[in-house]
Amino acid sequence: MPAPQCASCNKARAALRRPRSGQALCGTCFCAAFEAEVLHTVVAGRLLPPGAVVAVGASGGKDSTVLAHVLRELAPRLGISLRLVAVDEGIGGYRDAALAAVRRQAARWELPLTVVAYADLFGGWTMDAVARSTAGSGRSRSCCTFCGVLRRRALEEGARLVGATHVVTGHNADDMAETVLMNFLRGDAGRLARGGGLGSPGEGGALPRCRPLQLASQKEVVLYAHFRRLDYFSEECVYAPEAFRGHARDLLKRLEAARPSAALDLVHSAERLALAPAARPPPPGACARCGALASRALCQACALLDGLNRGRPRLAIGKGRRGLDEDGPPREAEPEASGPPASEPVPAC
Amino acid sequence: MGVSCELGFLNMAAPLSVEVEFGGGAELLFDGVKKHQVTLPGQEEPWDIRNLLVWIKKNLLKERPELFIQGDSVRPGILVLINDADWELLGELDYQLQDQDSILFISTLHGG
Numbered sequence: 219m220p221a222p223q224c225a226s227c228n229k230a231r232a233a234l235r236r237p238r239s240g241q242a243l244c245g246t247c248f249c250a251a252f253e254a255e256v257l258h259t260v261v262a263g264r265l266l267p268p269g270a271v272v273a274v275g276a277s278g279g280k281d282s283t284v285l286a287h288v289l290r291e292l293a294p295r296l297g298i299s300l301r302l303v304a305v306d307e308g309i310g311g312y313r314d315a316a317l318a319a320v321r322r323q324a325a326r327w328e329l330p331l332t333v334v335a336y337a338d339l340f341g342g343w344t345m346d347a348v349a350r351s352t353a354g355s356g357r358s359r360s361c362c363t364f365c366g367v368l369r370r371r372a373l374e375e376g377a378r379l380v381g382a383t384h385v386v387t388g389h390n391a392d393d394m395a396e397t398v399l400m401n402f403l404r405g406d407a408g409r410l411a412r413g414g415g416l417g418s419p420g421e422g423g424a425l426p427r428c429r430p431l432q433l434a435s436q437k438e439v440v441l442y443a444h445f446r447r448l449d450y451f452s453e454e455c456v457y458a459p460e461a462f463r464g465h466a467r468d469l470l471k472r473l474e475a476a477r478p479s480a481a482l483d484l485v486h487s488a489e490r491l492a493l494a495p496a497a498r499p500p501p502p503g504a505c506a507r508c509g510a511l512a513s514r515a516l517c518q519a520c521a522l523l524d525g526l527n528r529g530r531p532r533l534a535i536g537k538g539r540r541g542l543d544e545d546g547p548p549r550e551a552e553p554e555a556s557g558p559p560a561s562e563p564v565p566a567c
Numbered sequence: 568m569g570v571s572c573e574l575g576f577l578n579m580a581a582p583l584s585v586e587v588e589f590g591g592g593a594e595l596l597f598d599g600v601k602k603h604q605v606t607l608p609g610q611e612e613p614w615d616i617r618n619l620l621v622w623i624k625k626n627l628l629k630e631r632p633e634l635f636i637q638g639d640s641v642r643p644g645i646l647v648l649i650n651d652a653d654w655e656l657l658g659e660l661d662y663q664l665q666d667q668d669s670i671l672f673i674s675t676l677h678g679g
Contacts (some may be wrong), residue, residue, distance in 0.1 A: 221656040234653040242656065279677070280591070440591060440646060440675045441653075452592035454677045467676075471643035 245445040265428040268297030273377035276302040278319035278451035281388030303376035306335040308344025319451035334376035362461035371519040389429040392436035395481035398488040399466040407497040583607040586669040593674040617660040644676040
């Protein structure tokens with residue numbers, strides 16, 4: 219059974235069928251369509267205005283590689299300039315290799331690169347140290363949940379360092395759909411309601427953040443990288459097998475077999491949810507410690523680090539019954555330990 | 568390379584020479600080797616992707632078969648390109664291999 223002709227150029231053989239439209243396109247026409255769609259997402263959503271200095275969260279992985287490549291192609295048309303910001307979480311044997319890929323990309327694309335490390339930003343707390351601290355908690359390890367919060371903060375810091383006006387990350391439609399599932403499964407109504415839309419406008423002093431690839435399916439991101447011969451780092455983080463997201467990912471993959479548009483439909487549903495009056499969170503204030511947007515006394519990052527430093531790691535993710543309210547306000551009389559336990563060597567990254 | 572048997576009275580597929588490639592992290596299940604030049608032995612049944620997968624599992628796969636194969640197909644999240652075209656366009660498991668075909672398996676199952 220030979221492949222059909224490309225529906226766009228009618229010259230080359232089709233290489234794939236677009237999941238949403240069913241249109242058969244050759245590699246070249248698919249890449250052009252992919253880029254046009256990202257351009258449309260950015261322009262229609264007014265996400266990155268002319269003159270924007272855009273910090274691109276770069277991990278070396280497939281999504282941020284495609285994101286940086288496409289934005290670099292579109293930059294002249296959009297009138298924006300790009301800065302790569304890579305986060306070093308301090309995961310021995312994994313992040314070093316990924317950062318090497320980002321450095322190669324920065325050199326090839328001639329884009330400035332800034333690396334920000336957890337160890338510097340968070341008083342010595344590398345992810346390896348966090349993982350050891352949360353290892354004894356009894357339930358499946360939650361270090362990935364810590365990482366998500368801290369990485370978000372680290373990216374923000376890195377973006378400020380390079381004078382960025384906007385932050386972009388490479389989240390694709392599958393990532394967004396997995397997050398919707400995770401929030402449902404954890405009873406996190408607040409996150410469900412906040413998660414929709416194309417990006418956050420940047421409340422509480424945070425830089426405006428958006429995800430230009432969020433309407434692209436993961437499969438198409440990988441195919442784009444293939445047809446454009448992009449080099450990316452494709453190993454799984456050593457902690458990933460323990461992450462809760464894995465369950466959401468497996469479920470999504472099974473759902474997609476029955477309904478190919480499942481990812482986009484999940485995101486569509488979440489964007490149209492309204493919270494019941496009882497579930498609406500109070501208007502957010504400022505973190506007592508760092509001033510960032512916070513719905514409780516401390517913002518998530520400060521609350522997590524606080525818990526780690528006291529040797530009582532806890533999460534502020536979920537229904538909201540766990541977290542700061544459970545333990546009450548910090549008691550001033552307790553000596554405050556800071557940084558990971560001294561007996562544990564901080565791994566060299 | 569690739570002598571084809573045009574002997575009508577012998578219902579047998581000739582040996583096939585194909586290139587099997589792994590990417591996106593899938594290569595880690597194959598000793599980190601991305602490209603494999605493979606000669607599939609002549610047999611009665613024509614070679615298709617379905618029996619290629621069986622052959623790969625038996626002869627190339629070094630560890631954790633469940634990360635590559637599920638049932639008689641690839642694990643969801645592994646893309647299959649035949650001569651640079653999505654296997655969906657070519658009949659997926661039923662596509663009959665031709666001599667000198669190139670089959671690429673790309674894993675999408677990791678963070679980006």
